[in-house]
Amino acid sequence: MLRLKNVSASYGAVSALRDIDIEVGAGEVVALIGSNGAGKSTTLRAISGVVRATGGSIEFQGEAITNLSPEQIVARGIVHVPEGRRVFPKLSVNQNLTVGAYSPRAHGKEEATRKRVFELFPRLYERRRQLAGSLSGGEQQMLAFGRAMMAQPVLLMLDEPSLGLAPIIVEEIAKGIEYFRESGVTILLVEQNAELALTLATRGYVIETGSIVLADSSDSLLDNPQVWASYLGQQEFELDAASQPSETKELATP
């Protein structure tokens, strides 16, 4: 469904992607993992047309979309949820959803989808008249999901949906991703939280300094000692570090 062939991109003189090859089949959930600055977000931005690819080709449903504008790409059903939620702070929840359905392909189903968004996230219904900027981080993430639902995606690209959110909200994210998978939407998921990403996805790509270094099924990547050392082990270490203060607390109480 989506095929990137030798795609390169750069910001000015700084090259950000070098000859990337990625393939995503219809209905698949694919993860793109890597450390900060490896080129994960740039890959998504190249697909959605915000960043121009300087080389290679991007194909969607058999057609080249390499040089199309973001509006044209959205009109084909590729919806990109950017990092950090980025809801429109001075618009109400309802208005944010309206913006999500801006593309002509989404007009017909606008009201029906709005109802489903509110069914899935009742919290948003309660706050539908509030300004999005006044919502909590988790609610904003729900709104970002709802806004993406309004756009009627065929391919959904999520950039770091779990970033900066409490573990309990991460469950809401899994709920949102589940909704899209059940409705047959193909998902390309970018995550620094590699364990979460590989649990949700069936296949994964590992990106390092602008190049794909590994591509395998999620299970094999989770077992891969190299991946473990670079992206999963570190998280384990952080967890250990975080748990230490509580241990000392326990020791302090007699």
Place this chain on the structure above:
Amino acid sequence: MTIDQFVQTMLGGLAIGCIYSLIALGISMIIRATDILHFAQGEMLMVGSMVGLSAYWMRDLPFPIVLLFGIIGGGLISTVVELVVYRTLRMQRVALINIMIATIGVSIVLQNVARLVWGSEPLGYPSLFDSKGIVVAGFAVSPQLLWIVILSALIMGTLILFFRYTRLGIAMQAAAQDPDVARLMGINVDRTTTYTFAVAGMMAGAAGVLLGSLFFASFNMGFITGIKAFVAATLGGLGSVAGAMIGGLIFGLIETFSGMLISTAYKDAVGMVVLILILLLMPNGLLTRAGREV
């Protein structure tokens, strides 16, 4: 000052304040969408006023149609300037501060073109309203001032409904708040920016006809009015749409009352002194805007 005088002055202040509000609204919308201070906004008012008057000359049109011509004239000239000058400059990635200087250039060019077309003499507007006072709640008021307030309120009300409920209006706000994400939603941000200039020009064009009907039309009528509208927009908090409306009304009232109580010769100075005082007390104006950052 008698109660009757007070009511008259109040209405006069509100009427002129509404005109400032209409221009200030456009200034605020353009700041939100492009971060540009549009110094040629007063000239959109002048062109609207001239186009409305010319339409009246050709056929003896009723006032609402003259107003419509003014709105169309202001909207068209604003759109053309945006497409030909500002968009081209933005595409060339010219620094914002330089684009702002270009807006001053546009202002001067438009004034000179208008002088060529319509001459340098002030042009009297026909009396489009009944000049005989009508009695409202025991006070004799000028129907002209009353109409200006009513029509301005209608226009601003329509604008609020447009921004709150229509898909395009909401998209224009989204594009102003976060252009990058707006593009990801399928919004053509270049196009919504042009629409913003069009709507801002329409507001100013309407203000031009209303102001002309109060005094007269002339090629340089937009200059001082535009500056006062800037003051009004700053008073309310630059970039805030509600602030622009309130700022315009307050500035109109201050100006009219100081003209009445002190001297018409100093009313401009008094308005500016009040602006400086308000900025000293509230550095961001009465209603602040949070800016683009989330």
